[in-house]
Amino acid sequence: xxxxxxxxxxxxxxxxxxxxxxxxxxxxxxxxxxxxxxxxxxxxxxxxxxxxxxxxxxxxxxxxxxxxxxxxxxxxxxxxxxxxxxxxxxxxxxxxxxxxxxxxxxxxxxxxxxxxxxxxxxxxxxxxxxxxxxxxxxxxxxxxxxxxxxxxxxxxxxxxxxxxxxxxxxxxxxxxxxxxxxxxxxxxxxxxxxxxxxxxxxxxxxxxxxxxxxxxxxxxxxxxxxxxxxxxxxxxxxxxxxxxxxxxxxxxxxxxxxxxxxxxxxxxxxxxxxxxxxxxxxxxxxxxxxxxxxxxxxxxxxxxxxxxxxxxxxxxxxxxxxxxxxxxxxxxxxxxxxxxxxxxxxxxxxxxxxxxxxxxxxxxxxxxxxxxxxxxxxxxxxxxxxxxxxxxxxxxxxxxxxxxxxxxxxxxxxxxxxxxxxxxxxxxxxxxxxxxxxxxxxxxxxxxxxxxxxxxxxxxxxxxxxxxxxxxxxxxxxxxxxxxxxxxxxxxxxxxxxxxxxxxx
Numbered sequence: 038x039x040x041x042x043x044x045x046x047x048x049x050x051x052x053x054x055x056x057x058x059x060x061x062x063x064x065x066x067x068x069x070x071x072x073x074x075x076x077x078x079x080x081x082x083x084x085x086x087x088x089x090x091x092x093x094x095x096x097x098x099x100x101x102x103x104x105x106x107x108x109x110x111x112x113x114x115x116x117x118x119x120x121x122x123x124x125x126x127x128x129x130x131x132x133x134x135x136x137x138x139x140x141x142x143x144x145x146x147x148x149x150x151x152x153x154x155x156x157x158x159x160x161x162x163x164x165x166x167x168x169x170x171x172x173x174x175x176x177x178x179x180x181x182x183x184x185x186x187x188x189x190x191x192x193x194x195x196x197x198x199x200x201x202x203x204x205x206x207x208x209x210x211x212x213x214x215x216x217x218x219x220x221x222x223x224x225x226x227x228x229x230x231x232x233x234x235x236x237x238x239x240x241x242x243x244x245x246x247x248x249x250x251x252x253x254x255x256x257x258x259x260x261x262x263x264x265x266x267x268x269x270x271x272x273x274x275x276x277x278x279x280x281x282x283x284x285x286x287x288x289x290x291x292x293x294x295x296x297x298x299x300x301x302x303x304x305x306x307x308x309x310x311x312x313x314x315x316x317x318x319x320x321x322x323x324x325x326x327x328x329x330x331x332x333x334x335x336x337x338x339x340x341x342x343x344x345x346x347x348x349x350x351x352x353x354x355x356x357x358x359x360x361x362x363x364x365x366x367x368x369x370x371x372x373x374x375x376x377x378x379x380x381x382x383x384x385x386x387x388x389x390x391x392x393x394x395x396x397x398x399x400x401x402x403x404x405x406x407x408x409x410x411x412x413x414x415x416x417x418x419x420x421x422x423x424x425x426x427x428x429x430x431x432x433x434x435x436x437x438x439x440x441x442x443x444x445x446x447x448x449x450x451x452x453x454x455x456x457x458x459x460x461x462x463x464x465x466x467x468x469x470x471x472x473x474x475x476x477x478x479x480x481x482x483x484x485x486x487x488x489x490x491x492x493x494x495x496x497x498x499x500x501x502x503x504x505x506x507x508x509x510x511x512x513x514x515x516x517x518x519x520x521x522x523x524x525x526x527x528x529x530x531x532x533x534x535x536x537x538x539x540x541x542x
Contacts, residue, residue, distance in 0.1 A: 072143045076154035078205040079222045082131040082326025085156040089119035117179035120160035126310035131326035144170040155184035255322040256298035267395030274401025282399045289398040292347035299340030304370040358394040377442035381419035388415035406469035413462035420455030459497035466490045480537040488533035
């Protein structure tokens with residue numbers, strides 16, 4: 038049986054695990070000190086306090102103010118209340134497999150293995166059921182927050198003959214000063230240096246990667262490419278050579294990017310349990326535990342504040358557009374993404390809002406053709422993404438998508454609706470050229486613009502061909518940024534657009 042299988046199957050000797058002070062110590066082999074594991078950031082790659090807080094708000098958003106009342110009664114009381122009120126999916130919490138394997142080996146050698154955590158005792162004992170190698174649990178009790186000095190005193194009293202302790206943070210230095218053996222798990226360089234000043238560790242588990250790549254992935258900076266849509270009205274509206282319009286639109290691009298990244302973090306926080314059970318989304322930094330939840334709780338409001346600060350500088354219309362984008366995104370994250378068909382429509386609206394934002398920033402005349410085209414095209418791409426997810430769901434033997442409203446048999450419907458919307462976007466493009474682009478007089482050689490609907494048809498057809506074959510990977514927009522054929526078709530459109538301006542340069 039693998040380490041993961043041992044972790045996820047509860048052994049009989051852990052069936053009645055309770056607070057360690059109530060457990061009669063098992064007979065030890067030789068002089069081996071018991072191994073004591075911290076939970077947050079050590080055995081788990083996450084922090085239960087923040088997990089509980091997010092889970093509580095996910096199911097009770099209006100209960101935010103109750104937390105302030107709990108805080109007045111102390112941190113241990115907050116943990117006790119959240120443990121009782123927050124519906125945590127304990128089986129999906131990310132485990133530090135290396136630490137778990139270390140504990141399995143210790144138990145196999147005859148050592149006792151305990152969990153000592155500042156998390157609430159009721160919650161800690163429920164989590165302990167996942168780990169058959171645990172002998173018992175020592176945890177906060179709703180009155181005393183078992184951290185730092187309090188934990189050191191409790192463990193020294195429980196194990197007067199000495200113990201080995203695995204921890205990760207500065208608060209654990211007090212425990213390491215009283216233990217026989219030090220085990221470092223993902224400690225920062227400063228904490229590791231301080232711990233080594235106390236004694237040489239018997240085992241060191243390196244800190245997981247948390248550099249710029251992790252932050253870029255969590256903020257989904259690659260998705261900022263979608264925000265380039267706000268430059269389209271500027272170009273099609275005849276302000277290609279207007280520096281002021283470019284400056285305002287560039288500032289809007291930054292504001293929208295920050296807003297989108299903040300909402301991605303909020304969306305991932307609401308989706309944590311579902312993402313952790315998803316074949317690909319479980320690799321997202323928050324779901325995997327490579328980005329702490331507390332960091333996301335700081336970055337999200339910070340991004341919102343800076344975004345709306347830029348929006349305020351751009352003027353009330355820009356501020357209103359950012360507010361609409363945020364409101365619709367939050368509605369999507371909290372509820373609408375679980376409604377089949379509606380979710381695709383909302384995503385298309387968000388793309389079209391980008392164009393509306395560009396119209397406001399460049400101060401050009403609103404084009405109903407452009408907005409209608411956007412709705413049809415992005416409806417098609419949104420349903421392509423959903424079709425891909427449904428097909429992969431079928432491949433994994435899942436009948437219903439977690440956190441979504443689609444079922445295994447919905448693939449043909451999504452294919453029909455999505456492909457039809459794509460063809461509709463080509464038709465709208467043709468009507469736009471005839472009814473608006475050509476009469477506008479912006480182009481010296483407008484005949485070159487006929488390349489647009491032709492290329493669009495080829496690209497939409499390619500997307501749905503690959504989608505139907507099961508070769509499209511998740512997001513069509515991300516696919517287009519890497520696919521050589523898509524890039525080549527984009528180059529043809531760019532060349533046709535430049536050719537239509539011959540004589541203006």
